[in-house]
Amino acid sequence: MARATISAQFRTAASKLTADLKHRGWISKSLRGYETSRRGNQAKYGDWNSAREAAGSIKYEAVNHLDRYLEEFARNFEANGGKIFWASTGEEARDYVVKLARDRGVRSVIKSKSMTAEEIHLNPALEEAGLPVVESDLGEYIVQLRGEAPYHLVFPAMHLDRHEISTLFEEKLGSAPTDDPERLTMIAREVMRDKYLTADMGITGANFAVAETGMISITENEGNARLTAALPKIHVALMGIEKIIPRLEDLALFLPMLATAGAGQPMTCYNSLYTGPRKAGEVDGPEEFHLVILDNKRTQLLADAEQRDALHCIRCGACLNVCPIFRNVGGHSYGTTYQGPIGSVITPHLRGLQNWKHLSAASSLCGACTETCPVKIDIHHHLLHNRRNAAQGKQTWYEKIGFRLFAWAARSPGLFRFGGRFAGLALKLRPRGPLDPLQAWTSTRGFPTPAPRSFNAYWRSRKGGP
Amino acid sequence: MKIALFIPCFVDLFYPQVGVSMVKIFERLGHEVEYPEGQTCCGQPAFNAGYWDEARGAAENALQVFRDAEVVVSASGSCGAMMKVFYPELFAKTPRLPEAEALAAKTFEFSDFLVNRLGVHDVGARFDHTVTFHDGCHGLRELGIKKEPRLLLAQVKGLQLKEMGEAETCCGFGGLFAVKFPQISTAMGEVKCASIAETGVEFVVSNDSSCLMQIQGILDREQRPVRSLHLAEVLAQS
Numbered sequence: 127m128a129r130a131t132i133s134a135q136f137r138t139a140a141s142k143l144t145a146d147l148k149h150r151g152w153i154s155k156s157l158r159g160y161e162t163s164r165r166g167n168q169a170k171y172g173d174w175n176s177a178r179e180a181a182g183s184i185k186y187e188a189v190n191h192l193d194r195y196l197e198e199f200a201r202n203f204e205a206n207g208g209k210i211f212w213a214s215t216g217e218e219a220r221d222y223v224v225k226l227a228r229d230r231g232v233r234s235v236i237k238s239k240s241m242t243a244e245e246i247h248l249n250p251a252l253e254e255a256g257l258p259v260v261e262s263d264l265g266e267y268i269v270q271l272r273g274e275a276p277y278h279l280v281f282p283a284m285h286l287d288r289h290e291i292s293t294l295f296e297e298k299l300g301s302a303p304t305d306d307p308e309r310l311t312m313i314a315r316e317v318m319r320d321k322y323l324t325a326d327m328g329i330t331g332a333n334f335a336v337a338e339t340g341m342i343s344i345t346e347n348e349g350n351a352r353l354t355a356a357l358p359k360i361h362v363a364l365m366g367i368e369k370i371i372p373r374l375e376d377l378a379l380f381l382p383m384l385a386t387a388g389a390g391q392p393m394t395c396y397n398s399l400y401t402g403p404r405k406a407g408e409v410d411g412p413e414e415f416h417l418v419i420l421d422n423k424r425t426q427l428l429a430d431a432e433q434r435d436a437l438h439c440i441r442c443g444a445c446l447n448v449c450p451i452f453r454n455v456g457g458h459s460y461g462t463t464y465q466g467p468i469g470s471v472i473t474p475h476l477r478g479l480q481n482w483k484h485l486s487a488a489s490s491l492c493g494a495c496t497e498t499c500p501v502k503i504d505i506h507h508h509l510l511h512n513r514r515n516a517a518q519g520k521q522t523w524y525e526k527i528g529f530r531l532f533a534w535a536a537r538s539p540g541l542f543r544f545g546g547r548f549a550g551l552a553l554k555l556r557p558r559g560p561l562d563p564l565q566a567w568t569s570t571r572g573f574p575t576p577a578p579r580s581f582n583a584y585w586r587s588r589k590g591g592p
Numbered sequence: 593m594k595i596a597l598f599i600p601c602f603v604d605l606f607y608p609q610v611g612v613s614m615v616k617i618f619e620r621l622g623h624e625v626e627y628p629e630g631q632t633c634c635g636q637p638a639f640n641a642g643y644w645d646e647a648r649g650a651a652e653n654a655l656q657v658f659r660d661a662e663v664v665v666s667a668s669g670s671c672g673a674m675m676k677v678f679y680p681e682l683f684a685k686t687p688r689l690p691e692a693e694a695l696a697a698k699t700f701e702f703s704d705f706l707v708n709r710l711g712v713h714d715v716g717a718r719f720d721h722t723v724t725f726h727d728g729c730h731g732l733r734e735l736g737i738k739k740e741p742r743l744l745l746a747q748v749k750g751l752q753l754k755e756m757g758e759a760e761t762c763c764g765f766g767g768l769f770a771v772k773f774p775q776i777s778t779a780m781g782e783v784k785c786a787s788i789a790e791t792g793v794e795f796v797v798s799n800d801s802s803c804l805m806q807i808q809g810i811l812d813r814e815q816r817p818v819r820s821l822h823l824a825e826v827l828a829q830s
Contacts, residue, residue: 487773493730525641533645533646533648536633581604581610582604
């Protein structure tokens with residue numbers, strides 16, 4: 127897609143949703159609930175900020191020694207009987223999974239939540255190969271039925287209320303309308319039960335990969351990932367290279383932290399560690415366990431010393447939850463796999479800076495994201511860095527001229543003051559209404575009138591000058 | 593102490609009374625105030641747009657103008673943060689880094705300066721009204737200013753502070769962002785103003801006139817009776 131189209135789509139979608147007061151109200155109501163419970167659970171930590179400090183430094187260690195930890199992890203994972211595929215690109219990762227499914231005669235696939243799978247567009251590839259995929263996470267299942275991308279990287283269907291979900295189930299599953307969330311869950315569960323039993327491949331993500339033990343850790347609330355990983359005869363897990371943590375004991379910090387930052391919970395309901403396929407004498411578990419470890423331009427981000435800490439991200443979604451932009455434009459407007467502030471930082475690295483720089487511009491740089499990030503990523507400053515890198519790569523002629531003039535005036539106090547007086551006069555005399563050159567401001571907001579006397583003039587008169 | 597004022601360009605043009613109030617307060621406290629007339633813009637618009645070379649041009653003027661100042665006090669948290677936090681990054685790996693660091697070290701936002709540098713909480717003000725305080729993001733998150741304005745307001749006779757739910761939520765101004773993405777910016781401002789209105793106060797006070805330009809602009813459009821005032825304007829009342 128052309129650059130102009132991508133950025134125009136964002137503008138159009140964002141403008142539409144900001145005007146949708148019902149949507150805005152619904153999202154902020156949901157997130158206010160999250161904020162209250164998160165605050166309560168953060169208070170249970172001895173010192174939340176020290177916990178962030180610790181988590182950030184563990185991730186720093188892992189990311190800055192990724193070569194070593196990835197090898198250690200792979201050695202241990204394979205010693206447990208699992209098979210690793212190193213995918214440089216999304217295409218390689220997709221092809222591996224599709225080929226594996228074909229080679230093993232897989233007929234249907236069940237899948238739990240994985241943003242990495244979204245990133246590489248795995249579902250469409252499997253479906254194209256004639257392999258139906260069913261999402262087993264309730265929120266993911268709902269957006270799958272609607273043919274939508276996840277709205278939020280942790281809460282994929284947070285934009286929908288129970289009436290909308292009931293209507294969807296009525297249309298797609300022929301169920302009776304209901305307002306009862308429990309009943310809605312049961313409707314989805316009935317469909318899924320059957321899929322778990324018939325699927326021959328289960329696909330999951332991974333929240334953490336423990337280098338010293340070769341285990342992957344999956345966090346969830348519904349128990350669907352455990353069934354997805356354990357029932358089908360083949361388990362395929364997908365993760366980016368940055369999911370590594372050095373030690374098993376690091377989970378003691380990261381599991382509660384992910385739950386608190388991400389969902390305002392003390393702990394999620396299920397946290398499971400997966401060590402490998404079923405071993406001789408074990409009664410359950412898959413016969414084969416494959417792990418796809420994905421680069422897909424993450425190593426480029428790793429090479430950028432300034433923004434490397436963006437690889438600390440544990441995909442908790444806290445930065446989305448507190449972001450006033452996200453709260454107003456919603457998750458779908460971004461058009462990215464990863465929404466919100468962290469998505470605006472990393473998407474330019476994963477998918478091209480010039481095509482995705484508008485996301486870094488679409489921020490007031492308020493810093494709420496950085497303040498909340500549990501692994502201390504300098505998120506909003508990286509938006510500034512992206513803006514700088516984008517301007518170094520390609521400048522629009524009007525901005526170039528504008529800022530050159532600005533710099534020239536700002537270096538010449540006399541000229542700057544004259545410019546200020548001129549601007550004051552021009553602002554007073556400017557046409558109003560549809561011809562107002564300040565329409566981008568004045569169409570929705572009042573604009574101040576220049577003061578009769580500037581501070582500069584006040585100061586000079588005070589000194590007894592002209 | 594000899595205090596050099598930094599009056600950002602838009603304050604000079606639209607809100608000179610903020611600077612006048614600062615002069616009044618500092619002189620009332622017995623300090624000498626100077627206003628180096630060669631000052632222009634801190635460079636933030638260019639910096640935030642990614643035009644760092646051009647921003648450096650503006651910043652070099654500030655390095656020059658404030659070189660001999662003992663302390664520099666900014667009328668805006670945002671412009672103060674530009675000088676205090678971002679100048680060292682802007683001049684990193686350039687020969688003028690030491691100058692940038694020196695200016696950063698002696699630059700203060702107004703309430704930070706009163707409370708933490710001068711140790712003053714009570715400036716002898718009286719203001720018989722109800723107010724709520726908006727934390728400008730740059731002051732709050734770049735400079736860590738939260739309690740300072742509240743300590744100052746608490747000493748103002750007759751003033752009653754009612755905190756709003758969204759005190760720390762961005763007003764949506766964000767410099768050029770406000771005109772590059774007017775719909776998003778306005779929606780953010782509407783959220784802010786609804787929270788202000790919920791408190792039922794007469795005035796919304798902040799340490800950043802740029803936020804107040806956005807907030808007042810939306811309050812006006814929504815025909816809400818709340819008026820905006822810079823912290824210095826409140827503290828100058830007697």
